[in-house]
Amino acid sequence: MHKATALVQRSLLAAGLLVSALPGNAQAARTADGDSDPAYSPQAAATFSTRCTACHTYGKGIKVGPDLKGVTERRKREWLLKFIHGSSILIKSGDPTALALFSQFKQQRMPDWVDLSDKQVNDILDFIAIGGPDIKPADERNAETATAGEIESGRRLFYGEAPLEYGAEACATCHSVTGGGLRGGGLGPDLSDVYRRYHDLALTQFLRRPCFTWQRNTSAGPYLTARESFALKAFLRSETFPTRRATAGSRPGHPVDLLVRGGKDR
Amino acid sequence: MKNSSVFVLWPYVAFALLLAGAVLRTFMMWRHPSELAAQKSEAWAAIRGSRLWRWSLLVVLTGHLPALLFPRAILRWNSVPARLYALEGFFFVAACVAVISGSVLVWKQLGRSGSSLLASAMDTVFLAFLMVALVSGLVVAVRYRWGSSWGAITMAPYVNSLLRGEPVVDFAAQMPFLARLHTLSSFATIAVIPFTRLSTLLVGLIYGAVTLTSRPLAAAGNAVGTWLSKHNPGALFWPEED
Numbered sequence: 261m262h263k264a265t266a267l268v269q270r271s272l273l274a275a276g277l278l279v280s281a282l283p284g285n286a287q288a289a290r291t292a293d294g295d296s297d298p299a300y301s302p303q304a305a306a307t308f309s310t311r312c313t314a315c316h317t318y319g320k321g322i323k324v325g326p327d328l329k330g331v332t333e334r335r336k337r338e339w340l341l342k343f344i345h346g347s348s349i350l351i352k353s354g355d356p357t358a359l360a361l362f363s364q365f366k367q368q369r370m371p372d373w374v375d376l377s378d379k380q381v382n383d384i385l386d387f388i389a390i391g392g393p394d395i396k397p398a399d400e401r402n403a404e405t406a407t408a409g410e411i412e413s414g415r416r417l418f419y420g421e422a423p424l425e426y427g428a429e430a431c432a433t434c435h436s437v438t439g440g441g442l443r444g445g446g447l448g449p450d451l452s453d454v455y456r457r458y459h460d461l462a463l464t465q466f467l468r469r470p471c472f473t474w475q476r477n478t479s480a481g482p483y484l485t486a487r488e489s490f491a492l493k494a495f496l497r498s499e500t501f502p503t504r505r506a507t508a509g510s511r512p513g514h515p516v517d518l519l520v521r522g523g524k525d526r
Numbered sequence: 527m528k529n530s531s532v533f534v535l536w537p538y539v540a541f542a543l544l545l546a547g548a549v550l551r552t553f554m555m556w557r558h559p560s561e562l563a564a565q566k567s568e569a570w571a572a573i574r575g576s577r578l579w580r581w582s583l584l585v586v587l588t589g590h591l592p593a594l595l596f597p598r599a600i601l602r603w604n605s606v607p608a609r610l611y612a613l614e615g616f617f618f619v620a621a622c623v624a625v626i627s628g629s630v631l632v633w634k635q636l637g638r639s640g641s642s643l644l645a646s647a648m649d650t651v652f653l654a655f656l657m658v659a660l661v662s663g664l665v666v667a668v669r670y671r672w673g674s675s676w677g678a679i680t681m682a683p684y685v686n687s688l689l690r691g692e693p694v695v696d697f698a699a700q701m702p703f704l705a706r707l708h709t710l711s712s713f714a715t716i717a718v719i720p721f722t723r724l725s726t727l728l729v730g731l732i733y734g735a736v737t738l739t740s741r742p743l744a745a746a747g748n749a750v751g752t753w754l755s756k757h758n759p760g761a762l763f764w765p766e767e768d
Contacts, residue, residue: 420605429601434676443607446671447680447702 302468302486304383305392311373312384318393325365332389337382344381346372399467399489402460406494414495417488419443425485428470431492437499455493455500463493533695536710537688540717547720548728555729566730569723572635572649579627585620586660594685597678604675613674614667621664628657648721655715662708670702681709 315324331340335357343350343358347370350358362369373381387393406414416422419440420430431451436444438452448471458466470483484492555562574580593600604610632653635646667673684698698709719725 429679433601433672433679442611442671444672445676446669447673447676 300390300392300395300397301383301387302397304380304387305397307376307380308384308387308393311376315370318388324368325370326361328388328393332385337385340385341378341381343370344373344376344384346374348372398486399464399484399493400461401490403455403463403490403494403497404460406490406497410491411494411498414491414493414498417492418495424488426483428483434471437496439499439502451496452499455497460493460497463496464489467492530695530699532710533684533699533706534693537693537713540713543717544719547725548732551720551725552729552732555726555733559733562726562730562733565723565726569726572646572723573631573653575631575634576627578623579631582620582624582627586617586624586663589617589620593674593677594682597682600674600678604672604678610672610675614672617674618664618667621660621667625657625660625664628653628660632657645723648718649723652715652718652722652724655711655718659708659711659715662704662711666702666704666708669704681705 312328316326316328317323319327319329321327335343339355339357347358349372351362351369376384413422417424418431418437420432424430432440432444434445434448435451436442436446437450444450455463467484467489555565600613603613632650635650635653670676680697680701684693684695687694699706701709719728
């Protein structure tokens with residue numbers, strides 16, 4: 261009886277491992293950033309999110325316009341570029357595909373995205389082609405799962421011991437954390453407790469925006485790679501919950517962290 | 527007036543006042559060069575203070591230049607903590623010395639009776655602005671540490687944008703009050719110079735520069751005049767008149 265139970269348990273474990281190795285599950289767990297996947301562009305993801313998702317889904321059927329999953333295989337790149345830049349021109353010119361879409365979607369025309377450059381449109385199409393909307397950016401990973409190496413990497417980025425990919429200045433130029441003694445600057449707020457104040461998701465969003473929007477064209481350029489953003493988030497978490505630094509990555513423990521700090525969340 | 531407008535206009539107004547005032551004072555004193563020397567020595571006596579004052583002020587002022595003009599180099603230097611502490615420590619001590627010796631100078635200035643009440647008053651206003659700039663800078667250094675680093679990415683772009691004539695003031699205008707006070711009082715110090723006895727030093731500089739450049743021109747003019755009188759080129763054109 262005991263042997264039979266053990267056999268069932270092993271079979272279930274093997275089945276579980278097999279299922280987790282299937283492509284579908286792998287897709288669900290995919291993460292990307294600017295370093296590891298050159299086709300994945302955070303800028304394209306942001307543009308896709310702001311310009312496309314109001315009317316289109318990716319793999320979830322028709323919304324206002326067609327589902328964009330597989331659009332780069334259904335249509336030629338050249339045609340897509342023309343259509344995105346000026347669907348009205350294509351419709352007026354009598355392009356059969358454009359006319360068919362126009363009539364299929366209740367004669368609702370897509371806006372002419374004339375302000376987007378060819379490169380921006382191509383980046384969005386590349387993003388769609390690699391299944392970008394299904395890819396979870398690396399910085400969205402919860403900082404609780406960070407390894408000691410990732411926290412150390414974040415520490416080095418914070419203090420400018422390792423340069424940031426896009427040339428942004430190190431956080432310690434203006435900010436400090438308790439663990440750093442006098443190393444951090446005093447202009448910006450102390451970030452020792454920032455992870456507690458913002459939590460993981462809000463801090464992820466916060467790190468995506470540059471600190472200095474006053475510099476012209478700064479907002480248009482890249483700021484941090486997703487990997488850098490995650491490492492910094494992990495370091496800031498380790499500063500907020502210093503007692504968990506030694507065991508970082510071993511297990512999730514946000515409620516425990518609050519107990520360790522002995523306080524209520526703000 | 528909006529905070530940002532002050533940061534756009536005030537620096538240009540300050541330098542326009544300095545330039546226009548210096549030129550006007552030069553024209554006013556041009557015909558009285560003998561008075562210039564006396565007024566210069568009076569101005570120097572009013573402002574020179576102790577040797578510590580002069581050197582510490584020079585160190586603090588010149589220390590700002592590389593930070594504002596070569597911010598990348600400063601950030602590279604500051605990337606090593608020991609170098610950052612050394613740089614900040616050195617200039618902090620210099621600023622402390624400047625504030626203490628400057629206070630002594632202001633105290634003496636208040637008890638001084640000059641030839642002109644208005645000039646003495648303007649000298650005091652100038653020293654007051656200078657002291658506000660120094661003290662606010664010192665407090666900023668204490669309250670918001672490592673200004674040489676954050677200043678390189680906040681104030682240096684502002685100053686560079688002013689020099690380019692395209693002011694980008696958003697962040698300068700959002701700085702803490704003490705940092706804004708430091709910036710604006712520094713420009714105020716520059717703006718009042720033409721109204722103080724220090725302007726005679728400026729006039730002296732302009733006078734010296736003009737004299738220096740006019741001397742070779744005058745020598746060349748004299749040489750041409752001598753040559754013309756000797757060779758009389760008019761004879762080539764009107765020989766019958768000889």
